[in-house]
Ligand SMILES: [Zn+2]
Ligand SMILES: [Zn+2]
Ligand SMILES: [Zn+2]
Ligand SMILES: [Zn+2]
Ligand SMILES: [Zn+2]
């Protein structure tokens with residue numbers, strides 16, 4: 412907060428010698444001869460001044476004879492004022508004149524405040540005033556950096572040397588930071604391990620009949636994935652294609668294929684995989700839900716995965732799911748989550764076909 416220090420006025424007491432035109436004492440109206448005093452533009456006999464105008468220091472209570480300071484209606488010797496009344500900067504210890512800043516009850520020179528007290532931007536290292544962003548990871552930065560610097564597809568940090576040790580781009584319009592890089596899923600060879608992990612999580616809640624072998628393909632471009640899915644939803648990370656073969660009205664074969672964005676952090680990859688596997692579960696069981704129940708249910712799989720991790724990244728992704736305002740992925744998810752919390756997995760799975 413910026414404050415003004417009540418400016419100290421220096422009022423000089425001038426001594427003058429009367430000659431030429433006649434002058435009169437402001438107090439007694441008597442004629443001035445010889446030495447007299449001028450104070451604030453008025454003339455006084457020395458004795459009249461002492462009796463009626465003389466001011467005293469509000470700090471030491473002694474007479475003020477020369478220049479003095481006023482502050483909040485009180486008068487002080489210059490020395491008394493500087494030593495006892497005038498504010499000192501809490502940073503450099505010097506006296507404060509003019510504009511100063513108050514921070515947590517302490518006073519600072521404006522420049523001391525800006526250079527030493529104001530938090531610095533973690534990206535450009537300049538002081539952060541007014542509008543700033545504090546991200547989930549505790550980074551502070553100017554809000555305008557957000558428009559210019561791409562953010563990590565996984566952790567949402569702004570990709571910069573300072574925040575993420577840099578990063579890389581995937582297919583030109585997706586970005587992954589170097590903090591997430593060591594944990595991203597990008598090769599087909601590791602997919603089976605992830606599939607087994609997620610299937611095991613589902614077994615624990617009573618979903619046992621998911622196929623053990625489902626083809627999973629990594630897709631670099633989000634646009635490709637969106638096109639593939641025929642979705643209008645821009646935040647898509649995975650998609651499951653489903654085909655069934657029927658003979659005389661009976662399903663004789665079901666075919667699934669899961670597509671997931673490449674370069675997702677392993678925890679996010681597993682969460683997306685869990686979401687898609689619950690779509691498979693719905694196909695398998697011929698359960699056709701309205702979109703908010705459907706996506707909300709599949710997101711229960713993602714939250715189940717995130718809850719199994721203790722990392723800050725999983726906490727961050729869970730937080731996003733809980734704050735998501737999308738009618739299906741956010742509101743639908745919370746609808747299904749509160750149902751799950753009330754009745755548990757077993758009863759929820761039983762109840763699904765009747766939703
Ligand atoms: Zn007089
Ligand atoms: Zn004094
Ligand atoms: Zn200072
Ligand atoms: Zn900055
Ligand atoms: Zn990241």
Ligand SMILES: [Zn+2]
Nearest residue numbers: 686690706709
């Ligand atoms: Zn879905």
